[in-house]
Amino acid sequence: MAENELMINGHTVGFTPGQTILEAAQAVDIWIPTLCHLKGATPTGACRICLVEVAGARALQPACATPAVAGMRVRTESEKVVEARRLVLELLLASGNHNCAVHNDNGQSWTDFQLDVQRHDGSNDLCPVWGECRLQDLAFRYQVTSGRFKPEPGAYPTEMANPLIVRDFSRCILCGRCVQACNEVQVNRAISHGYRGTRSKIVAAGDRTLAESECVFCGECIQACPVGALVEKKSRYQWRPWQETTVRTTCPYCGVGCQQLLHVQDGRIVKVTGVEKAEPNQGRLCVKGRFGYDFIYSEERLKTPLIREKDGFREASWDEALDLVATKLKQIIAESGPGALAGVSCARSINEDSYNMQKLFRAALKTNNIDHCART
Ligand code: SF4
Ligand code: SF4
Ligand code: SF4
Structure with missing residues (x-):
C-alpha cells in the first residue's frame, strides 16, 4: 500500500491526512452505520454503532472517531463487528419506549407493550417517526429485537x-x-x-x-x-413518510436563499426540512423557513384587493386597485416630489418580487425609500 492508503474490506482506499476511517470509507461509498455522528461536528463516538475491526487493535474501534492510518486493515462487517452492533442496538431499543415492529419482549406480548407505550405517548398511533427512524432501520437490517433486556419505562414525561x-x-x-x-x-x-x-x-x-x-x-x-x-x-x-412527496424549493423569506424540501401530503405542506449538502444552508433553516408556512392555508388570507373607504374596506378588481395606486403615486410625486414616497416589500414575497419592487421605486418612481419587512 502506498502512503495515505489503507485497506477496507479488502479494497485499497486512499485518504487525506486527518480523515477518520468513517470519512475514508464514505468517500468510496463503503457503508458504515452511524447514529451519533453529525457531519461537521466534533466526533464523539457516543453510540458505538460504527464500531469496526482494525487488524492488530485489541478492541473494536469507532470508525467516526478513529483516524485513518496508512497501512491499516479495516473490516466493517466482520462477525465480531456485527455481533457488537447487534448488542448496541438491543441496548438502545431497550433504553426507552421503542414501540415499533422491531420490539419483541419475550415475557410480554408486543401488543401489551405497545399499549403501555401508547398510554405514555398519549396517542393511539404508532411512533410518529415510524418508517423514518435510523434506529428502526438498523434494527431491521441487523434483525435485532430488545428481547433480552427489559425496556426502561422512561424517567421523564414528554x-x-x-x-x-x-x-x-x-x-x-x-x-x-x-x-x-x-x-x-x-x-x-x-x-x-x-x-x-x-x-x-x-x-x-x-x-x-x-x-x-x-x-x-x-x-x-x-x-x-x-x-x-x-x-x-x-x-x-399528521404525516407518514411513505405517503408524502417532496418538492425542493428556495425559502421565500429572505435573501439568503436557503434550500428547502417541502414535504407534501394530500396536496398540503405538512413539514419543511433543509436540503442537506446543498448551498447555501447545508441543511440548516431558521424558525421562519422551517415552521412559517401556515399562512398558505390561512382562512384570513387576502384573495381579492381591498380598497379602504370611510367605513372600512371594500373588495375591488385588480384593475381598479392598481389604477387607484398609480393615480395616488403620481399625485404625491406631483405635489411633494418622489422623496415623499416610501415602499415596504412583504417578507413573504419571493426574492424576485422584492427585486421588482425596488426596481419600481428606484428606477420608475425615482426614490430610494424602499425597505423589506422582516416580520413573519
Ligand atoms: S433528542 Fe434525539 S438527537 Fe438528541 S440526544 Fe436524544 S436521540 Fe439524540
Ligand atoms: S420508530 Fe424509532 S423512535 Fe420510534 S419506536 Fe421505533 S425505534 Fe423508537
Ligand atoms: S430549536 Fe432550539 S434547541 Fe433546537 S437547535 Fe434550535 S435553538 Fe437549539
Whole structure:
C-alpha cells in the first residue's frame, strides 16, 4: 500500500491526512452505520454503532472517531463487528419506549407493550417517526429485537409545552446529535447533556422547557435527531413518510436563499426540512423557513384587493386597485416630489418580487425609500 492508503474490506482506499476511517470509507461509498455522528461536528463516538475491526487493535474501534492510518486493515462487517452492533442496538431499543415492529419482549406480548407505550405517548398511533427512524432501520437490517433486556419505562414525561417541538424523552437514545446541532452547527447553545446514569437527559437552561431557554426554535435539533425523540408538533401524527412527496424549493423569506424540501401530503405542506449538502444552508433553516408556512392555508388570507373607504374596506378588481395606486403615486410625486414616497416589500414575497419592487421605486418612481419587512 502506498502512503495515505489503507485497506477496507479488502479494497485499497486512499485518504487525506486527518480523515477518520468513517470519512475514508464514505468517500468510496463503503457503508458504515452511524447514529451519533453529525457531519461537521466534533466526533464523539457516543453510540458505538460504527464500531469496526482494525487488524492488530485489541478492541473494536469507532470508525467516526478513529483516524485513518496508512497501512491499516479495516473490516466493517466482520462477525465480531456485527455481533457488537447487534448488542448496541438491543441496548438502545431497550433504553426507552421503542414501540415499533422491531420490539419483541419475550415475557410480554408486543401488543401489551405497545399499549403501555401508547398510554405514555398519549396517542393511539404508532411512533410518529415510524418508517423514518435510523434506529428502526438498523434494527431491521441487523434483525435485532430488545428481547433480552427489559425496556426502561422512561424517567421523564414528554414535553408538549411549546407550540413547535415535542420532546419525547422516552425515545431519546442520548446520541447527542441535537446538542451538537444546536451548539456547534447553529451556535445557539440552548441545550446540553444533564444528569447521569439512568437519569441522563438532554436539558435546556438547567432543565426547563425549551420555551424558557435560549432556544430560538430553529428546529435544527429535530432535523438532527435520528429517532422519534424530537418531532414537530404540527406534523406529529399528521404525516407518514411513505405517503408524502417532496418538492425542493428556495425559502421565500429572505435573501439568503436557503434550500428547502417541502414535504407534501394530500396536496398540503405538512413539514419543511433543509436540503442537506446543498448551498447555501447545508441543511440548516431558521424558525421562519422551517415552521412559517401556515399562512398558505390561512382562512384570513387576502384573495381579492381591498380598497379602504370611510367605513372600512371594500373588495375591488385588480384593475381598479392598481389604477387607484398609480393615480395616488403620481399625485404625491406631483405635489411633494418622489422623496415623499416610501415602499415596504412583504417578507413573504419571493426574492424576485422584492427585486421588482425596488426596481419600481428606484428606477420608475425615482426614490430610494424602499425597505423589506422582516416580520413573519
Ligand atoms: S423512535 Fe424509532 S425505534 Fe423508537 S419506536 Fe420510534 S420508530 Fe421505533
Ligand atoms: S430549536 Fe434550535 S435553538 Fe432550539 S434547541 Fe433546537 S437547535 Fe437549539
Ligand atoms: S433528542 Fe434525539 S438527537 Fe438528541 S440526544 Fe436524544 S436521540 Fe439524540
